[in-house]
Amino acid sequence: MAYINENFLKLQHRYLFAEIAKRVAAYKAENPQADIIRLGIGDVTQPLAPAVVEAMHRAVDECANGETFRGYGPEHGYNFLIEAIIAHDFEPRGVHLTPDEVFISDGAKSDTGNIGDILSSANVIGVTDPVYPVYVDTNTMGGRDIRYIPCNEANGFTGDIPAEKLDVVYLCFPNNPTGAVITREGLQRWVDYALRNDCLILYDAAYEAFISDAAIPHSIYEIEGAKQCAIEFRSFSKTAGFTGVRCGYTIIPNELKVNSLSGERVALNGIWDRRQCSKFNGASYISQRGAEAVFSAEGQKQIRATIDYYMANARIIRQSLQGFGLQVFGGENAPYIWVRTPNGTDSWSFFDRLLREAQVVTTPGAGFGAAGEGYIRITAFGTHKSSIEAMDRVKKCL
Amino acid sequence: MAYINENFLKLQHRYLFAEIAKRVAAYKAENPQADIIRLGIGDVTQPLAPAVVEAMHRAVDECANGETFRGYGPEHGYNFLIEAIIAHDFEPRGVHLTPDEVFISDGAKSDTGNIGDILSSANVIGVTDPVYPVYVDTNTMGGRDIRYIPCNEANGFTGDIPAEKLDVVYLCFPNNPTGAVITREGLQRWVDYALRNDCLILYDAAYEAFISDAAIPHSIYEIEGAKQCAIEFRSFSKTAGFTGVRCGYTIIPNELKVNSLSGERVALNGIWDRRQCSKFNGASYISQRGAEAVFSAEGQKQIRATIDYYMANARIIRQSLQGFGLQVFGGENAPYIWVRTPNGTDSWSFFDRLLREAQVVTTPGAGFGAAGEGYIRITAFGTHKSSIEAMDRVKKCL
Known part of the structure; x- marks a missing residue:
């Protein structure tokens, strides 16, 4: 009789990004016209060099x-x-x-x-x-x-x-x-x-x-x-x-x-x-x-330009959120900005609020572990335009 | 203290194809001019469709x-x-x-x-x-x-x-x-x-x-x-x-x-x-x-032509070896030909003989398990030219 590796049964049911995708899909189904900005999963947006x-x-x-x-x-x-x-x-x-x-x-x-x-x-x-x-x-x-x-x-x-x-x-x-x-x-x-x-x-x-x-x-x-x-x-x-x-x-x-x-x-x-x-x-x-x-020399120059592009997004996001009075970490030597949720809101609630009120997808910190509760992660891998637009929308729902 | 997965210590030291590569490299070092035909590892030779x-x-x-x-x-x-x-x-x-x-x-x-x-x-x-x-x-x-x-x-x-x-x-x-x-x-x-x-x-x-x-x-x-x-x-x-x-x-x-x-x-x-x-x-x-x-329709036609090309090699190899009086299996609905070594020679000895006397690389059957002893595997993935040439050379050293 064939047996499963029992350790798999100890896994939490849903992988974090799959849960996010599910919530976004549900929102999108209710609001098919919504213009969603995705700063959640850490995927890049700029073309290959x-x-x-x-x-x-x-x-x-x-x-x-x-x-x-x-x-x-x-x-x-x-x-x-x-x-x-x-x-x-x-x-x-x-x-x-x-x-x-x-x-x-x-x-x-x-x-x-x-x-x-x-x-x-x-x-x-x-x-x-x-x-x-x-x-x-x-x-x-x-x-x-x-x-x-x-x-x-x-x-x-x-x-x-x-x-x-x-x-x-x-x-x-x-x-x-x-x-x-x-x-x-x-x-x-x-x-x-x-x-x-x-x-x-x-x-x-x-x-x-x-x-x-x-x-x-x-x-x-x-x-x-x-x-x-x-x-x-x-x-x-x-x-x-x-x-x-x-x-x-x-x-x-x-x-x-x-x-x-x-x-x-x-x-x-x-x-x-x-x-x-x-x-x-x-x-x-x-x-x-x-x-x-x-x-290659060309390759190095080209990927440097793309990294600088993303790090400009990181600055926009960092400075905007700080300007809104939020506590912000990271985003200086890294493409991720780690944001304290306002007024002790829990991560998933703040995630849902940003999704529903700002149509901005982030990643709830609690999805990364207990010590991530009370934070969200925002990535700098969007476009300049979407990063700026996202910050305008976040401002309005704080 | 970090511990290794002990099961790795039970593995045979050398992966079959690495052992073959080592023997071929040693022969090549002794005979730098040798024109070696590789019908050992099952890699293909024809370009992408x-x-x-x-x-x-x-x-x-x-x-x-x-x-x-x-x-x-x-x-x-x-x-x-x-x-x-x-x-x-x-x-x-x-x-x-x-x-x-x-x-x-x-x-x-x-x-x-x-x-x-x-x-x-x-x-x-x-x-x-x-x-x-x-x-x-x-x-x-x-x-x-x-x-x-x-x-x-x-x-x-x-x-x-x-x-x-x-x-x-x-x-x-x-x-x-x-x-x-x-x-x-x-x-x-x-x-x-x-x-x-x-x-x-x-x-x-x-x-x-x-x-x-x-x-x-x-x-x-x-x-x-x-x-x-x-x-x-x-x-x-x-x-x-x-x-x-x-x-x-x-x-x-x-x-x-x-x-x-x-x-x-x-x-x-x-x-x-x-x-x-x-x-x-x-x-x-x-x-x-x-x-x-x-x-795609084109893709199917093109890969079919390549498969037919390899299966023509398989026929050449099968028929040649049978003509030399060897006992041959496979090679009819598969790109591998499984050959009984002559006179009860063991696999690695016959492998070595074909390498040294015919400059043809095969795979010793014993490398695939005890029941493979007394056989070698020849692949049909070479070119027509190399398959024919290999058979000519094998003939001379039988």
């Missing part, structure tokens, strides 16, 4: 010709992309990586979820609260106990170093959903905690491209000792508008080891390689060529 | 424009592709599916591996032997016991119905590696076994497009009762040369249920949807548009 578009056309043409056709690629990705990543994203920050430490994938969401495959179900997992739901849901599926590390105004939304010994901790900076960033000193405290307790840090740096403050680290490997305790996840989704194209990458340093029950230290790099070779077959060649073009 | 190329260019252009840009798509895939799949691959065979029963992914390999996520680690898994290594490796990673079902000449390489009650059985027809197909009656026996024992069949139909015999079923759902006991995996990799483009799909009928410990029957469709929403973010939009074009 011309350099990326050109590279993808070239890649398609290569596959149209028997002489240049590309079939199965390496499961861990093509060297042309891996080398571009190392040269542009890490070397300039003094982080030296070898090509076998970089694994190309179809996106950071897949990797932050799938990474659990190689870890014991007995590990106790720490997640910051509020948290990107994928960490919680995938570890619940994997049968792991989860501890929440509250992130609030008092600790700058970066979490206090836990008193207990956690086996694995997910960190995400710039943070989704709060838009908080962490200083070098703050991150060093997490690395020191990990080294002291033989804890593994899963560092989600999907939003690092939005950092403009030179004092803020982009990679956890800028921190002393991090290669012995951390995996880092990166994405082209927000950096270069690849939410539909699908490409990301994960760094697993060769020196990173965890424990086996027999007391040996096991290098995670080879284990993840084995996982990827058996349960993945490489990211699309066309997507990888597109990603490579992000690192 | 023009209809697919056009569709992918159009999709790239859509993403280059703010008005038509596509970001996150549905995790389970776009309806335009799902509807084309249902209309072309299932309806004409009398199989009625609803769109929510079809899940688009980045490939059948990912899905046949990841499907274990939703199943209990206590399930006992049956695999045919010889077997595509992914089923074994991913279930070993998932901590499941594996039973081997020998496939040999006596049972037409389709396996005898087991006497024991297995919880889950992987079947793959047309088979990789043996090229065997199963009749309606043969498949009905497996479905009856599954229904009788509440066993889940994981049916890998990645090679169904190579069936030319009208009596052979393409989908397990052509068999009475299969919707209550089977998941089916499909791929565009071999059908349309998508090994580098990455797109496949998985069918989970709404009526398919397995057990929970508390005795409830749980529908797998919603559970897999939840898995995909948390650990996957949809296949590339460009790949999905390419896949859609496979179903």
Whole structure:
């Protein structure tokens, strides 16, 4: 008799964004004429950079010709992309990586979820609260106990170093959903905690491209000792508008080891390689060529312009909401603005009010965890026009 | 302290195709001038169909424009592709599916591996032997016991119905590696076994497009009762040369249920949807548009021509080897030819001999399991020229 993985039965019924979609659809059904502005789900709106578009056309043409056709690629990705990543994203920050430490994938969401495959179900997992739901849901599926590390105004939304010994901790900076960033000193405290307790840090740096403050680290490997305790996840989704194209990458340093029950230290790099070779077959060649073009001189200029465009939205949203007397966090080195609801309104009520009275879709903070109650998240990924219009409408319903 | 998933330590050290690559690289290092013909790994060689190329260019252009840009798509895939799949691959065979029963992914390999996520680690898994290594490796990673079902000449390489009650059985027809197909009656026996024992069949139909015999079923759902006991995996990799483009799909009928410990029957469709929403973010939009074009009138004609091209290779290989007095199986409704080694030579020795004396790369049958010992697999995915040349060379070293 076939049995289900029982852990799935412990999941909350509905994924946050599915619940939002349901409420928006219900409102839309009642109000078919409503002009809804979507600043909820963190999807981008600007087109792919011309350099990326050109590279993808070239890649398609290569596959149209028997002489240049590309079939199965390496499961861990093509060297042309891996080398571009190392040269542009890490070397300039003094982080030296070898090509076998970089694994190309179809996106950071897949990797932050799938990474659990190689870890014991007995590990106790720490997640910051509020948290990107994928960490919680995938570890619940994997049968792991989860501890929440509250992130609030008092600790700058970066979490206090836990008193207990956690086996694995997910960190995400710039943070989704709060838009908080962490200083070098703050991150060093997490690395020191990990080294002291033989804890593994899963560092989600999907939003690092939005950092403009030179004092803020982009990679956890800028921190002393991090290669012995951390995996880092990166994405082209927000950096270069690849939410539909699908490409990301994960760094697993060769020196990173965890424990086996027999007391040996096991290098995670080879284990993840084995996982990827058996349960993945490489990211699309066309997507990888597109990603490579992000690192060309033209590509860098073009994606920079798009990031600046979104960060101009972030400023509009931040300054508008502050002007309305709301308390606002994030949105300076991150594309998310974390907003205290007025007069202690709960998140879902404020979400509903903004939907019904302003036709603006946000994300209720409570959907990201208990510590998100009393906040909403607004994304800067809309257009200038929609961001300005949204703020005008929000003003009227406060 | 972070702990590894111990099951990874039980894996055989080296994945079959990595071992082959290593041996070929060693030979190539000793013989840099050698003109090696690769009929080992099942990668395709013919370019993408023009209809697919056009569709992918159009999709790239859509993403280059703010008005038509596509970001996150549905995790389970776009309806335009799902509807084309249902209309072309299932309806004409009398199989009625609803769109929510079809899940688009980045490939059948990912899905046949990841499907274990939703199943209990206590399930006992049956695999045919010889077997595509992914089923074994991913279930070993998932901590499941594996039973081997020998496939040999006596049972037409389709396996005898087991006497024991297995919880889950992987079947793959047309088979990789043996090229065997199963009749309606043969498949009905497996479905009856599954229904009788509440066993889940994981049916890998990645090679169904190579069936030319009208009596052979393409989908397990052509068999009475299969919707209550089977998941089916499909791929565009071999059908349309998508090994580098990455797109496949998985069918989970709404009526398919397995057990929970508390005795409830749980529908797998919603559970897999939840898995995909948390650990996957949809296949590339460009790949999905390419896949859609496979179903256009032009696309169908073009991929048919490529499949015919490969099947002409299969005929060349089959007939040549038979002419040399070798015993040959498969290669009639499948792109793989399964060859008995001469004089009881073991698989790896014959592999090495063909590599060193004929500079032809094959796959040793023993790499697919104990029952594969004494065979090699040859693929029909080369060019006509290389297939003919390979046979000339093999002849000389027999």
